[in-house]
Amino acid sequence: MSLPAVPLSKPDAGFTLVEVLVAVALLGMIGAMVFGSLVMTTRSVEAGRDHAAKEQTIRRVLRLMAEEIALSKR
Numbered sequence: 001m002s003l004p005a006v007p008l009s010k011p012d013a014g015f016t017l018v019e020v021l022v023a024v025a026l027l028g029m030i031g032a033m034v035f036g037s038l039v040m041t042t043r044s045v046e047a048g049r050d051h052a053a054k055e056q057t058i059r060r061v062l063r064l065m066a067e068e069i070a071l072s073k074r
Helices: 017-072
Strands: none
């Protein structure tokens, strides 16, 4: 009487610890790049708003100066 052939080891399903660590490291690097890009974009938008506000103030001052000059010539 012979026993049926049973494989001694079956292939394990799933990921190894090294694969999981590599995936987590890659996701961390991608997340850091996205976060850095978001911070830079936010700073750029704020700088643009500040610049636009300064330009608007300069335009107002120049318009007032032009009006004062025009009124003084009368």
